[in-house]
Every structure is written in structure tokens, then in C-alpha cells.
Amino acid sequence: MRRIMAFNQVSADGYFSGPDGNLDWVVQDPEIGKSMAANLSGPGTILFGRRTYEMFESFWPKALDDPKTAPNPHGGGRSAETRAMAVWINEATKVVFSRTRKDVTWRNSRLVRELDPREIEEMKRQPGADMIIFGSGSVASRLSEHGLIDDYQFVVCPVLLGNGRSLLSGLPKSGKLTLEEARPFPSGNVMLRYARAR
């Protein structure tokens, strides 16, 4: 069974983005980048809400072509890790949940109008690598509500945003997690890894 992992950078006061979705407060961390790049294996699948997809789409397709001038919402410059990430993201199957997009033209992208939990379960039963979801608050909330996210990784940055968006909202009930790892980095970031409790 393929797993779905939610990966997010968060502020110490619990926000996942600034009020307007900005991520310029994220404390970049070459060590976390390296660790993620090392774990990228084979063709992956990324699940997206529209907004996060558009943010990724504005950066990653050209991240390899024009590394010097491309804006980089995720920082890390033109490091080997950023390049590995760019290759992996461009190759990955990108499933975009949106009712308003007409189409998606970024390589290996697929538009899905409605998030049907049964279809996600079906995807998890298919062979293939694990799936990952970055940000995408509304999609992450729906998946969490149906118990479809298996793993949560939060990189807690040493920043108080004092305003912003929460990743999950509108869930009818709370859910328990199992702490797998709490790992501080020299940057002051702390990686918290959880599995959904069974």
C-alpha cells in the first residue's frame, strides 16, 4: 500500500504560510534539503491544491534552465539539492485538485475536479512510490479528514509569524499521531515526524 506524506514548513506559532500565502519567512536549511534529496527515489507522485500547484509551477519548471535569475520561493539557490529536487519534481506525476483551472500544462500533470476519497484509496492500492503533499491546505484537510495521510513531517522554523494560515481547518474531529522523530538542526529548525496513530 502506497503511503501519503504531508511535508510542511511551519512557524513556531503554528502558521504554514503568511496571510497572503507567502513563504519568505522560511528558514532555509541545507541539511534538510540534503536529507530530502537523498530520500528522493524513482518517479514520485505529488498531490496539489491549486494555489500550491501554481506556486510550484511558477518556479520549478525553469529552475534548471535559468538557475541564476529564477525566483526561488524555497531558497537554497542553485545547490546540488535544489537541482536534484527540480529534476524529481518535474518528473513526478502531479495530481492537481481544482474546480477552477481549465487545464494543467506542466509536464506529467493531471487535473482532477473533485477530491473523491475512494479514488485516493484506489491510488494508494496501485503499485508505485509513496505520494507527497506540500502545503495545499484545503486538499490536506480533506485527506486528513478521511484518514488518508499516513505521515506528517513538520519543519518548525524559529520564527513567530504572528499572522497567517493554518494548514488544516474545518476538520470535524481531532486525530492522534505517533511521534517518530524530533530532530533539531543547527539552523534552529526542528523536524517533527509523525505517523497517523492506528
Place this chain on the structure above:
Amino acid sequence: MRRIMAFNQVSADGYFSGPDGNLDWVVQDPEIGKSMAANLSGPGTILFGRRTYEMFESFWPKALDDPKTAPNPHGGGRSAETRAMAVWINEATKVVFSRTRKDVTWRNSRLVRELDPREIEEMKRQPGADMIIFGSGSVASRLSEHGLIDDYQFVVCPVLLGNGRSLLSGLPKSGKLTLEEARPFPSGNVMLRYARAR
């Protein structure tokens, strides 16, 4: 100079209370209780917003009198730590910021109509033990905005609330922190200790 420390239990998805202010999701932790009880020294000062004050007022004054039947929003039953905490809280100077309360009758409580940052600075210059603020989102936000909170302790509970209140809101700008400690407990809680970066 006395310091002000904000102490909060938070969910893994960044909420400090449920939508209606409830804390019934908090994962109780005798080890954290013991560590806090061991650090209680001398008469303290607690800063409160009205709502948090009223929650504390409904529990702690009678926590010693009627330990069996008193509701306990903070759990921990009638342990030695809860008793030590009850003595300390009842003895502490309680400064309550509220425009709507007529008066405050709990022992050692003082009502303050307006939060004036200069008065807080003056309090910090007075001799005495460090001050602590639990919850009290609006007061914590104002103090954070003026750089008056020196230390933040977040106990991240292994729970997804999926809905609730953020501690800080309405801050005009973000602020940097210095990570002092990231300590996991067997309960799955992780204590994150930060100092305000200078």
C-alpha cells in the same frame, strides 16, 4: 531585569485551543508537570487575558479543597505536581487584563484595564521572580508585538486538531527566535524552548 515567559500546549497542526477554547485534547505529561513543578520558586507573577483567567479561576482556587470532584482542565489528577502547582498559582500575583470584568476576587489578583507596554516594561524592571503567561492569546499577541516576551515554551502534543485558535494574531511583523531546546517525551509530546532573538 525580570523576564516574561509564554508557556503553551499546542497541537501538531499549530492550534493552541479548540474552536471554543477547549483544551481537552492536551496530552497530559507527568514528566513535564514534574519539570515545571521543580522550577516553581518563590512567589511568581502570572499575566492573564480574561478568558484564560476565568478558566484558571474556575479550577485552581478549589483544586486543593476538593481534589476529587473539581474539574481539571489540565489533568494530572491530584498528583504532587498538581498540588504544588495549585499552591504556586494561588499564591502568585495574578495580573488580569480586561476591559469588561468589574473586579477580580481570586486571591492576589489585580485588574488592569489597558495593556500599556510601558507599564509592562516598568514591571520588568521591578525586583522579583520572572513572569509567566499561559494562553491568553490577545495579551500574548500585544506583548509579542512589543518584544516584551523573552521566552516561549511550546509543548507540541501528538494530535491534529484540524480546527481551533492560533495563539498569536494580528502582529504587524514577524520575529526571529533562537532555539534553546527540543526535547521529546515518552508521551509523544515535544517541548520546544525558544528565546526571542536579539
